[in-house]
Amino acid sequence: MDKNYIGAGSNLLILGLISQRDRYGYEIIRDLEILSENVFQYKEGTLYPILHKFESLGYVTSYFKRENNKERKYYQITDKGRKQLVSEKEEFELFKQTVNNVVGTFKYEFSE
Amino acid sequence: MDKNYIGAGSNLLILGLISQRDRYGYEIIRDLEILSENVFQYKEGTLYPILHKFESLGYVTSYFKRENNKERKYYQITDKGRKQLVSEKEEFELFKQTVNNVVGTFKYEFSE
DNA sequence: ATCCATACCTAGTTCTCCTAGGCATATTAT
DNA sequence: ATAATATGCCTAGGAGAACTAGGTATGGAT
Secondary structure: OOHHHHHHHHHHHHHHHHHHOOEEHHHHHHHHHHHOOOOOOOOHHHHHHHHHHHHHHOOEEEEEEEEOOEEEEEEEEOHHHHHHHHHHHHHHHHHHHHHHHHHHOOOOOOOO | OOHHHHHHHHHHHHHHHHHHOOEEHHHHHHHHHHHOOOOOOOOHHHHHHHHHHHHHOOOEEEEEEEEOOEEEEEEEEOHHHHHHHHHHHHHHHHHHHHHHHHHHOOOOOOOO
8 A cells, every 4th residue: 555545544543443442553553554455555654653653643542551461552442542433533534535536537547 | 635645646646637637736736726625735845845855756748838827837647657656546446455454343432 | 907717737745654762571493 | 482463552763745936038009
């Protein structure tokens, strides 16, 4: 997936995953790979700064938990994060619909 | 429209418009505003560098034309540009479908 | 004469993704 | 035992893109 599309869906996808249940960073990368069938393969250098940004914006809070002999940093969504998630969903829908509409005016271009 | 989504659709939308008929930069900004009902409002500082990049990549060629007492720089799509357009369309479809699929696994989140 | 619209351009700021490391622990393979 | 791989976290700096904020030039309207 092109770099241009990574940023486009990330807020929606990452906040959405955390909204389902508390998740930790490494897990989010794996889960997104699985759910997207390898279309979205986030690098750690991309994901961790996004999670830190979410926390500083108040969309999530974090806590450490020792599990399977591993120290994991879990993220939990806040009310503000849920509101943001709804607006991210709306923005994606608007983007999707608008591109579809404009592309729909391109005649005979994608017919073969 | 959020900055993250500007880059996402730009190659598809701009190449698509030029594929329909030769267009000049200022016109592309206006046409995209009209067709997208103001969802996409490109700044000149965004569009012109993209057009120059397209030309350097061989997706378009350009020529000057005096019209209505205005000197306009028209862009024309090349065969390479048409191939690129098809793959941009495919990439958008993949992005759209994949985000839809992942979001579809988010239960009870966007129901109200 | 002044202002706005049209039409082009770009240097520099800001923001984001990613590379390329680093650190620590645990499991698996040799 | 030890080496390699996987898990799990982090970030400085490079590269690239969007935008700001200017610039230039022409034409039409007030």
